[in-house]
Each structure stands twice: as C-alpha cells, then as structure tokens.
Amino acid sequence: MVRLLGIDLPRNKRIAYALTYIHGIGLTSAQKFIELAEISADTRTDDITTEQAVVLRNLLENCELNLEGDLRRFNGLNIKRLNEINCHRGKRHRNSLPVRGQRTRTNARSRRGAKKTVTGKKK
Known part of the structure; x- marks a missing residue:
C-alpha cells in the first residue's frame, strides 16, 4: 500500500486514478505527476x-499546489470569512442552502x- 501526503492510496487501481x-x-x-515521475x-x-513512491512523494511535497490539509483549511477559512462578514453567500452557507443561485x-x-x-390548512 502506498501512502502519500497522509492518504492511503487504494490498492489495485491504476496510479493516475x-x-x-x-x-x-x-x-x-x-497524469502530469506520473509523467514527471517517469511512471x-x-x-x-x-x-x-x-523508489517510484519516493520520487512521487517528493514531487507532491515540492509542488506549488495546495493539497490535502492546506487546501481544506484554505476553503474552510474562506467560508468562515464569508460567514463573518455576513454577506449573502455566507448566509447561504450558514443556512445550508445552495450558494450559487440555484432554485x-x-x-x-x-x-x-x-x-x-x-400539512395544508384545514377548512
């Protein structure tokens, strides 16, 4: 079992998936990471x-993307900021309603x- 960035990758799947x-x-x-790792x-x-797992781990740790915990924290802080400034999107998040204008x-x-x-009103 391969473990990258604290995540156990599923067994017997193609590495890209x-x-x-x-x-x-x-x-x-x-797919880009796989090409860079020459897998x-x-x-x-x-x-x-x-060796391939080590190369892949180094690529993921040194990339400029926000991954896993950092990305979750970033998204959570954005939602928290929207709630704090009491904007429309923040209110929708707070009330568990669709945020992007859906009916x-x-x-x-x-x-x-x-x-x-x-129940309907009785006559």
Whole structure:
C-alpha cells in the first residue's frame, strides 16, 4: 500500500486514478505527476516500487499546489470569512442552502436534506 501526503492510496487501481484520492489532485494533474515521475500510466498502485513512491512523494511535497490539509483549511477559512462578514453567500452557507443561485422551491434536496412535509390548512 502506498501512502502519500497522509492518504492511503487504494490498492489495485491504476496510479493516475489512485492519485485522485488526494484532495486537490484531479485526473489531469495526476497524469502530469506520473509523467514527471517517469511512471508508466498502466502501472497499478500495488506494483509501484519504493523508489517510484519516493520520487512521487517528493514531487507532491515540492509542488506549488495546495493539497490535502492546506487546501481544506484554505476553503474552510474562506467560508468562515464569508460567514463573518455576513454577506449573502455566507448566509447561504450558514443556512445550508445552495450558494450559487440555484432554485430552492423544487430540487436542492442534497443541500437542504430530506423532505419535511407541511400539512395544508384545514377548512
């Protein structure tokens, strides 16, 4: 099992897809890291040698991208700042509503949670 940046990469997956389990690395950047480390794209996570893992670890630690904990902290602080200045986006985050202008009369179930049925007014 390969461990990079505190993340255990899944076994028996191609290395490009395994690297996407690290927060902040998508498929495109994973493929670039693999090319820089001179690892074959067909290599599975289990088949990586210790030397290749060390090269990959050094590349990830020395890159200029915010990855894993730093990126999560950065995003969390941005949301916290929006809440503190009491802007519209901050209020939407605080109330667990969609932030980017999506409709909420219907849909938005994943953000708002399960339906809460309100009974109609009796005559």
